[in-house]
Amino acid sequence: MKKINNTCSTLYTPKVMATFKNPHNYGKIKNASGIGKVGNIVCGDVMWLYIKVAKNKKGQDVIKDIKFETFGCVAAISTSSIITDLVKGKTINEALKVTKDNVIESLGGLPKIKYHCSVLAVDALIEAVYDYFLKTGQKIPADLEKKHKIIKKSKDIIEERYKGWDK
Amino acid sequence: MKRIYFDYAATTPVDKRVLKEMEPYFSEKFGNTMSLHSFGQEAKLALDQSRQVLADLINAKPNEIIFTSSATESNNLALKGVALATRKLDSRFHGNDNAHIVISSIEHPCIMESAKWLAKNGFEITKLPVDKYGRVNPKDVERAITEKTILVSVMHASNEIGTIEPIEEIGKICRQKGVYFHTDASQSFGKIPIDVEEMNIDLLTASSHKMYGPKGAGLLYVRNGVKIEPILHGGGQENGMRSSTVNVPAIVGFAKATEICKAEMKREGVRLAKLRDKLIKGVLKIKGAKLNGDPRNRLPNNINVSFPSIEGESLIIHLDLYGIACSTGSACSSAKLEPSYVLLAIGLKPEEAHGSLRISLGRQTTEKEIGYFLKVLPKIVEKLKKMSPFKL
Ligand SMILES: Cc1ncc(COP(=O)(O)O)c(C=O)c1O
Numbered sequence: 001m002k003k004i005n006n007t008c009s010t011l012y013t014p015k016v017m018a019t020f021k022n023p024h025n026y027g028k029i030k031n032a033s034g035i036g037k038v039g040n041i042v043c044g045d046v047m048w049l050y051i052k053v054a055k056n057k058k059g060q061d062v063i064k065d066i067k068f069e070t071f072g073c074v075a076a077i078s079t080s081s082i083i084t085d086l087v088k089g090k091t092i093n094e095a096l097k098v099t100k101d102n103v104i105e106s107l108g109g110l111p112k113i114k115y116h117c118s119v120l121a122v123d124a125l126i127e128a129v130y131d132y133f134l135k136t137g138q139k140i141p142a143d144l145e146k147k148h149k150i151i152k153k154s155k156d157i158i159e160e161r162y163k164g165w166d167k
Numbered sequence: 168m169k170r171i172y173f174d175y176a177a178t179t180p181v182d183k184r185v186l187k188e189m190e191p192y193f194s195e196k197f198g199n200t201m202s203l204h205s206f207g208q209e210a211k212l213a214l215d216q217s218r219q220v221l222a223d224l225i226n227a228k229p230n231e232i233i234f235t236s237s238a239t240e241s242n243n244l245a246l247k248g249v250a251l252a253t254r255k256l257d258s259r260f261h262g263n264d265n266a267h268i269v270i271s272s273i274e275h276p277c278i279m280e281s282a283k284w285l286a287k288n289g290f291e292i293t294k295l296p297v298d299k300y301g302r303v304n305p306k307d308v309e310r311a312i313t314e315k316t317i318l319v320s321v322m323h324a325s326n327e328i329g330t331i332e333p334i335e336e337i338g339k340i341c342r343q344k345g346v347y348f349h350t351d352a353s354q355s356f357g358k359i360p361i362d363v364e365e366m367n368i369d370l371l372t373a374s375s376h377k378m379y380g381p382k383g384a385g386l387l388y389v390r391n392g393v394k395i396e397p398i399l400h401g402g403g404q405e406n407g408m409r410s411s412t413v414n415v416p417a418i419v420g421f422a423k424a425t426e427i428c429k430a431e432m433k434r435e436g437v438r439l440a441k442l443r444d445k446l447i448k449g450v451l452k453i454k455g456a457k458l459n460g461d462p463r464n465r466l467p468n469n470i471n472v473s474f475p476s477i478e479g480e481s482l483i484i485h486l487d488l489y490g491i492a493c494s495t496g497s498a499c500s501s502a503k504l505e506p507s508y509v510l511l512a513i514g515l516k517p518e519e520a521h522g523s524l525r526i527s528l529g530r531q532t533t534e535k536e537i538g539y540f541l542k543v544l545p546k547i548v549e550k551l552k553k554m555s556p557f558k559l
């Protein structure tokens with residue numbers, strides 16, 4: 001029989017575990033340009049992403065700094081950390097191209113029941129950028145508006161479903 | 168790295184003395200208890216002797232013990248067995264009337280799911296609430312019993328929060344009302360005294376692997392005169408109540424484990440309760456930590472605490488990285504991604520259930536291990552709090 005010697009080795013990849021053990025970029029950013037808050041405490045996962053945006057030499061918006069605060073499982077913390085690594089230094093346009101599959105790939109895979117944690121990370125980024133656009137009064141691209149609406153809708157559904165759970 | 172096992176409520180290691188006792192029954196005394204030759208009779212003798220040991224622990228008669236494969240099977244047999252037998256034998260339920268069963272809202276999933284299955288098959292189920300400590304109020308049992316009630320099932324002690332239920336009082340009420348009383352004693356059997364006469368218990372479930380015996384053995388005590396319908400039909404083993412070739416090595420181990428638990432119960436109970444209290448005291452020093460379950464009526468080996476701003480799976484995996492094995496009622500670590508219904512039933516908010524940690528102690532637990540745990544835990548909690556959006 002195969003010997004199991006590392007924690008969770010039947011559930012999580014070594015990359016997930018390494019990221020979980022030493023996550024990057026956690027904490028708050030004071031005076032963040034945008035904050036994305038997703039998830040629901042009732043389901044057990046809440047992710048907040050803070051971004052600091054600055055212009056690069058070409059005048060494009062760049063994610064200069066990014067930090068997360070996450071309440072959640074091993075997968076949630078690892079995906080939070082990975083998304084900060086994936087988009088830090090990128091222009092906003094590039095950052096918005098990151099998908100849940102990119103997140104999962106960067107972690108060497110995730111168990112199926114934990115895919116939603118990677119969706120959460122991508123959603124948090126979308127919401128942070130949306131927040132930044134709102135705050136700076138920029139015109140919101142149609143695509144972003146659409147994604148934001150979907151995220152908000154599913155959030156409302158979950159909140160409706162669990163309303164009264166804590167009463 | 169030295170590993171520390173704090174999950175004795177999930178399962179226990181087989182005691183070396185138990186293993187030694189089982190050994191001959193694999194290749195040497197391997198007979199089938201139903202065979203008439205000497206091989207078979209050897210096995211039959213071991214089975215009878217084991218039955219006596221198990222019966223003695225709870226003041227039952229040997230012919231009232233049905234061996235099964237697990238507590239899950241015993242609980243299924245208790246609920247479905249009583250339900251189906253009543254439907255067959257009790258003329259009150261031959262018409263349109265449904266028989267009624269009462270359970271608590273913190274039972275193990277195998278009771279919950281059996282009850283759900285019975286509900287789908289025309290039985291009525293009442294789930295009794297519990298108080299903030301997880302205790303069933305015997306008065307609620309009394310009020311819940313109707314003319315159609317056939318069975319009340321309330322666990323002896325909770326696997327999650329360690330609360331010991333007032334089963335003596337519940338048993339008395341059931342006896343007065345002429346209703347069968349079943350208790351799932353998986354977590355208490357061999358740990359605290361049980362007397363089926365004094366406690367008016369009609370059916371009782373126990374499991375070998377929770378008390379240093381092997382996996383694959385359980386029992387259902389069924390008081391003489393109580394009618395149940397078997398689930399497994401076949402060769403007629405266990406008095407026709409549970410067909411299937413008897414797992415003699417496991418049952419011999421179950422009996423040996425019971426002997427050891429009985430001899431050491433008092434001393435071990437006191438020792439574990441001391442360690443438990445030390446651990447509780449230490450954990451509650453962490454800001455925001457809250458004890459779940461009853462501070463007084465509690466299994467000597469159970470600790471269950473919640474931390475408001477961190478999630479349980481992350482917590483237990485960090486502990487595991489330090490070599491410490493615990494469990495959690497968090498949704499993230501469950502297959503259904505739903506928080507523990509036991510913790511919700513005692514009034515915890517979902518986020519508190521997500522941040523729960525169960526530590527269950529046992530025979531190998533030492534004071535040193537507790538000290539190490541209390542050194543490591545605050546560091547992990549602090550780290551996860553720093554990462555969390557909630558700073559409670
Ligand atoms: C209270 C209780 N009942 C039933 C069970 C199921 O036991 P088994 O694993 O023997 O089926 C357990 C253990 O998980 C338990 O703690």
Ligand code: FES
Pocket residue numbers: 043044045046071072073074075076114117498499500504
């Ligand atoms: S945070 Fe709950 S499953 Fe990942």
